[in-house]
Amino acid sequence: MTTEPSAYHQRVAEEKRAAILRAATRLFLDSGYDRTSLAKIAEAAGVSKATLFKQFPTKAALFDAIVTESWQAGDGDEEAPPPGDxxxxxxxxxxxxxxxxxxxxxxxxxxxxxxxxxxxxxxxxxxxxxxxxxxxxxxxxxxxxxxxxxxxxxxxxxxxxxxxxxxxxxxxxxxxxxxxxxxxxxxxxxxxxxxxxxxxxxxxxxx
Missing domain, CATH: 1.10.357.10 (Tetracycline Repressor, domain 2)
Structure with missing residues (x-):
């Protein structure tokens, strides 16, 4: 039987994900994509390697997530203006x-x-x-x-x-x-x- 994660655990997971994305972006920029390992990202983000791998099993998946989040306008939920003007x-x-x-x-x-x-x-x-x-x-x-x-x-x-x-x-x-x-x-x-x-x-x- 599976249970839904609590609001607390969801919030913690979101905070860790945000920390991973911030750390990865900075390390990619400072050291280059090739010279940045997932282990270094986990250390910079203050999370375990298991936590990072659970969310981003590959470096490419992590980069995809950075791209997707960076291109979201505002908080990612802004609607298009209504037509008419x-x-x-x-x-x-x-x-x-x-x-x-x-x-x-x-x-x-x-x-x-x-x-x-x-x-x-x-x-x-x-x-x-x-x-x-x-x-x-x-x-x-x-x-x-x-x-x-x-x-x-x-x-x-x-x-x-x-x-x-x-x-x-x-x-x-x-x-x-x-x-x-x-x-x-x-x-x-x-x-x-x-x-x-x-x-x-x-x-x-x-x-």
């Missing part, structure tokens, strides 16, 4: 995207992938499949909902999602990969989002 909806999505891209762990994660790409191309595949694509799909679905509501006219919502996110990330995020001190202030990022929304509505909004 594409300007307001895109503005909300754009500001959420800025908040996501400016998390310290997001830039760190990309640096891990870029540094280890020649030896571990599967890390880039994980970043794309478990992180970027689910987020991109959520924006594409929002644009499809706006199209179905008759507020925008577009043949390819996927292309439109790429255009919108690209206008924001090309200013807010990608320069940080080459310029360590790139840190635009809040008003500058707000303006980028506002301009991206204006571009999208000028191109796609129904008159």
């Amino acid at each position: 594409p300007r307001a909806g895109l503005a909300l999505i754009g500001r959420r995207y800025v908040a996501l891209l400016t998390r310290p762990d997001m830039a760190d994660l990309f640096r891990i992938v870029i540094a280890e790409l020649p030896r571990f191309p599967e890390l880039a595949e994980s970043q794309f499949r478990r992180g970027k694509m689910p987020y991109f799909d959520s924006v594409r679905r929002y644009l499809e909902a706006e199209r179905d509501a008759g507020t925008v006219r577009m043949e390819d919502p996927g292309l439109a999602a790429t255009q919108f996110l690209g206008m924001i990330s090309n200013y807010v995020f990608w320069p940080r990969m080459l310029l360590p001190h790139w840190s635009p202030d809040g008003p500058a990022m707000e303006r980028v989002v506002d301009e991206a929304v204006l571009m999208m509505t000028a191109r796609y909004a129904e008159a």
Whole structure:
């Protein structure tokens, strides 16, 4: 007979999982993916190796979890804006995207992938499949909902999602990969989002 874990044990397991993810992200960044062992991660997280292996049996599974969590907007439970007002909806999505891209762990994660790409191309595949694509799909679905509501006219919502996110990330995020001190202030990022929304509505909004 099996029993459900108590609320206390669930909370402890969640706290240990969070500690493992934090320790793994830091060690991957400091030492590289290849030179970081699960044993070192367990020690840095303050958990036993058995506890770590129970949650993440392989280093690849642990990296997948880091990617998935890093790409979750907010607390991971934010709903898409309701269709009907594409300007307001895109503005909300754009500001959420800025908040996501400016998390310290997001830039760190990309640096891990870029540094280890020649030896571990599967890390880039994980970043794309478990992180970027689910987020991109959520924006594409929002644009499809706006199209179905008759507020925008577009043949390819996927292309439109790429255009919108690209206008924001090309200013807010990608320069940080080459310029360590790139840190635009809040008003500058707000303006980028506002301009991206204006571009999208000028191109796609129904008159």
